[in-house]
Amino acid sequence: MTSGQCNSWFVNCGEAFGGWRLDVVSLLAVIGEAIVADQAQVISSSKLSLLPRLIPAPQAFLRAERPRKLPAVPGIVVKSILGGSQVNELNYFANVLHDIDKLPNYAIQECEISLRDAKLPNKPSVAQKSWSPHNVLAVASCIITLGLFATACALGDGIAALAIAVLALQSSLGCAAWRWKPILMARVAGSSKEVPEGHIAIRTRGGGFVIIKCKEEVARLLYIGEDIAQYYLIGSQAKIATGVATAFLMFGVVLLGNARWIMQAAIGGTFIALNGVYWGVALYSRERCWRLDELFIIVKKEPLAPQQFTNCLWSVIKITQETKWLKDSGALPQSAAWDEWLEEAEENKNRDPDWDAVGRMLYHVNPKKQPV
Numbered sequence: 001m002t003s004g005q006c007n008s009w010f011v012n013c014g015e016a017f018g019g020w021r022l023d024v025v026s027l028l029a030v031i032g033e034a035i036v037a038d039q040a041q042v043i044s045s046s047k048l049s050l051l052p053r054l055i056p057a058p059q060a061f062l063r064a065e066r067p068r069k070l071p072a073v074p075g076i077v078v079k080s081i082l083g084g085s086q087v088n089e090l091n092y093f094a095n096v097l098h099d100i101d102k103l104p105n106y107a108i109q110e111c112e113i114s115l116r117d118a119k120l121p122n123k124p125s126v127a128q129k130s131w132s133p134h135n136v137l138a139v140a141s142c143i144i145t146l147g148l149f150a151t152a153c154a155l156g157d158g159i160a161a162l163a164i165a166v167l168a169l170q171s172s173l174g175c176a177a178w179r180w181k182p183i184l185m186a187r188v189a190g191s192s193k194e195v196p197e198g199h200i201a202i203r204t205r206g207g208g209f210v211i212i213k214c215k216e217e218v219a220r221l222l223y224i225g226e227d228i229a230q231y232y233l234i235g236s237q238a239k240i241a242t243g244v245a246t247a248f249l250m251f252g253v254v255l256l257g258n259a260r261w262i263m264q265a266a267i268g269g270t271f272i273a274l275n276g277v278y279w280g281v282a283l284y285s286r287e288r289c290w291r292l293d294e295l296f297i298i299v300k301k302e303p304l305a306p307q308q309f310t311n312c313l314w315s316v317i318k319i320t321q322e323t324k325w326l327k328d329s330g331a332l333p334q335s336a337a338w339d340e341w342l343e344e345a346e347e348n349k350n351r352d353p354d355w356d357a358v359g360r361m362l363y364h365v366n367p368k369k370q371p372v
Contacts, residue, residue, distance in 0.1 A: 028271040029167065029253055033057035035278050039134070041070060041229065042289060044178035046128045048135045052168035053142040054267075056275045061174030062246050066238070070182060070227040073100060077203040078223050079329040081322050082196040083216065085224050086329060090202060093126060093184070094222045096286045097298065098202065098210050105206035106312040108304040110319060112213045113222070114297045123230075124184045124221065124295060132289040133281045144270060152263050160259035163252050164267065170248035177241040179232045185225025187217050198224075201320065203331055207309055209316045218296065314357035317345050337364040 036043075037060040043049050044061065070092035078094075079086045090100055103109060128135065145168050152161035198219030202210040212223070233241055256267060292298070304315060313331065317323055323346045332338045341357075341364045348355040 028056075028268045029054075029256060030057055030059055030249075031271070032275040032278065033060050035275070035282055036060040039278065039282060040178060041067065041180070042128070042286075043134050043138075044175045045180060045182065046132070046135050046138065048138040049175035049179065050172050051138050051142040052165075052172045053138065053145045054148075054164070054167055054270060054274065055141070055171040055174075056271050056278060058167070058171050058174050058245075058249055061171075061178050062242055062249070064242075066178060066180075066231060067229060069229055072227075075205050076100060077329050077331070079201045079203070079325050080219060080224065081199040081201050081320050081325045083198065083219070084325075084328065085219075087224060091223060091225075092227045093182070093290070093292065094202075096290060097222070097292065099285075099287070100202065100204055100210070103204055103206070103208040103210065103303070104306045105204075105208055106306045106309060107208045108307075108312065108315055108319070109208075109210045109300070110213075110303075111210070111298065111300040113218050113299075114214065115218060116293075116295055116297050120186055120217070120221075120295075122186065124186055125181050125230075126184065126295065127181075127291045128289060129291055133284050134289065137277060137281060141274060148263075148266060148270060151266065152259070155260065155263065157260045157263050159255055160263035160267070163255035163259055166248050166252035166255060170245050170252055173241050173245035173248065177233055177238045177245065180229045181232075183228040183230045184221045185228065187220040187225075199320065200224075201316065201325060201329070203329060207312060208306075209312065211316060211319050221295075308358065310358045310361045314345060314355070317349050318353060321349060323349070337361070340364045 036055065036057045040060050072089040072091050073095050074089050076090040077086065077088055078090055090098075097113075098109070098111075145164060149161055149164045149168075152158075152164060196216065198214050198216035200212040200214065200219050200223045202212070202223075204210075212219075214222075231238065256264070259267070306312075307315065313326065317326070323342050326332055327339075327342060332342060338361075341361050344360055344364075345355070345357065
């Protein structure tokens with residue numbers, strides 16, 4: 001076939017079938033997996049994730065195993081002040097509320113959380129806001145994808161048009177396999193027996209504290225219970241969707257590498273721009289993405305400035321009016337001196353708010369060198 005005889009959408013004019021190629025632009029379709037995988041659960045929690053569109057690194061939705069719960073923050077001690085329950089990670093939605101990484105070392109944050117409606121469903125769920133950045137991005141990228149498809153058709157580039165259609169459908173299938181909604185674990189009321197208040201203390205690895213005044217129901221929903229991912233497709237349904245999406249991705253990448261140069265440039269530029277936008281969305285406050293205010297009334301106080309370690313412990317004792325949870329949670333060093341200091345702090349928590357916590361600690365560490 002000569003260039004003069006070429007008049008087909010699926011052959012690059014001026015080149016024989018041997019002119020099919022695998023250009024580097026195909027790699028742009030699969031670059032950026034780290035940032036997309038980090039947002040995969042948020043993306044696929046919305047109905048708008050099913051819109052056919054181009055997504056950078058769509059293979060992030062093609063994992064063999066889907067996570068059974070939302071990502072928690074490890075290394076954070078979450079302690080029920082009165083109930084005694086303890087977990088060593090901070091649940092996803094609790095971290096959305098507190099953004100624990102931003103709390104300075106030895107700082108203290110107080111807040112009060114209550115239920116907006118006392119009558120909760122058996123499996124309360126948290127929905128994504130309609131105008132969340134991921135929803136806006138889904139609609140915008142769908143419009144851009146339709147524009148690219150129309151441009152390819154106008155230019156008579158059937159390979160590019162088919163590549164765009166296949167990759168767009170692949171993203172819909174991948175998100176469908178991951179489509180889910182977050183379920184909060186509510187406390188099951190087995191009897192009318194009184195339960196203690198569910199006040200929670202969160203201790204960071206940097207020695208900071210978040211003290212939450214709340215009922216036991218709130219403590220179970222946000223802090224002690226798990227955030228469960230309930231998927232819409234289960235078992236073989238999800239595997240079939242993932243398998244078809246995988247085949248579509250491979251086929252689409254091959255087609256993309258053989259589109260005309262002008263369409264490769266347009267599609268490649270789109271993937272570069274989308275990668276940048278997803279990085280920008282990752283910086284957006286997660287609290288603005290979810291409708292937590294539909295379930296909870298949240299009141300936060302201004303955090304107390306960072307303090308010295310001992311004074312920080314004394315401050316949380318005065319706030320919580322309890323000391324046992326500090327020792328049980330491992331917040332105190334295990335030594336006789338600290339045990340004696342804790343007993344003295346218990347005696348002074350209501351009697352002397354200006355008690356010299358640091359001075360008394362120094363005395364208990366080395367009583368021979370310190371005046372009584």
